Amino acid sequence: MKTADAAQARPRAAGHHDRGLLAIALFKLAKAALLILVGAGALSLLSASTARRVHEWLADFTIRQGSRITERALHLLSVTGSGRITLVGLAAICYGLLFGLEGVGLWLEKRWAEYLTVVTTGLLIPFEAYEVARAVTATRILALVTNAAGVAYLLYRLRHPRHR
Numbered sequence: 001m002k003t004a005d006a007a008q009a010r011p012r013a014a015g016h017h018d019r020g021l022l023a024i025a026l027f028k029l030a031k032a033a034l035l036i037l038v039g040a041g042a043l044s045l046l047s048a049s050t051a052r053r054v055h056e057w058l059a060d061f062t063i064r065q066g067s068r069i070t071e072r073a074l075h076l077l078s079v080t081g082s083g084r085i086t087l088v089g090l091a092a093i094c095y096g097l098l099f100g101l102e103g104v105g106l107w108l109e110k111r112w113a114e115y116l117t118v119v120t121t122g123l124l125i126p127f128e129a130y131e132v133a134r135a136v137t138a139t140r141i142l143a144l145v146t147n148a149a150g151v152a153y154l155l156y157r158l159r160h161p162r163h164r
Contacts, residue, residue, distance in 0.1 A: 018109060020157075021106045021107070021109055021157075024117065024150050024154070025107040028100070029099070029103035033096070035092045035093070036096035039094075040089070040093065042088045045085050046086065098120065102116055102120065114154045118154045118155060118158070121147050121150060121151050122151045125147055128140065128143055128144040
């Protein structure tokens with residue numbers, strides 16, 4: 001009887017993970033890495049020489065490509081003070097760390113990570129829906145659908161106990 005109880009206590013056999021959780025975990029970890037890099041990049045702009053080099057590179061890129069994104073980045077660099085850059089950099093790093101925590105917890109199939117992800121991702125869905133209503137773009141729709149599907153999947157897992 002003890003071996004049957006021990007087998008039930010183990011969540012899964014080694015190497016067998018829930019594919020849905022792994023997909024969400026990988027997505028969260030990728031976003032974490034990207035945000036931490038963005039935050040570090042923003043903080044590196046506090047150096048005047050780095051900011052000048054980035055500004056020159058963006059100006060050169062804009063002339064060759066005519067991109068609206070780089071024009072906006074140039075404008076942001078020219079009007080943003082060091083306090084705002086510091087705030088953006090630190091916020092991106094903190095948000096990246098939160099995504100990393102969620103990703104690792106989901107990878108390890110921790111129940112607390114499922115709850116944390118439902119709350120943090122679910123809180124953003126109304127804002128994403130507002131953005132889609134304001135201006136429909138493929139990126140906004142993809143973000144809304146992806147996050148809603150992830151939350152729905154995690155809610156399903158939380159409401160239906162796992163078979164152990």
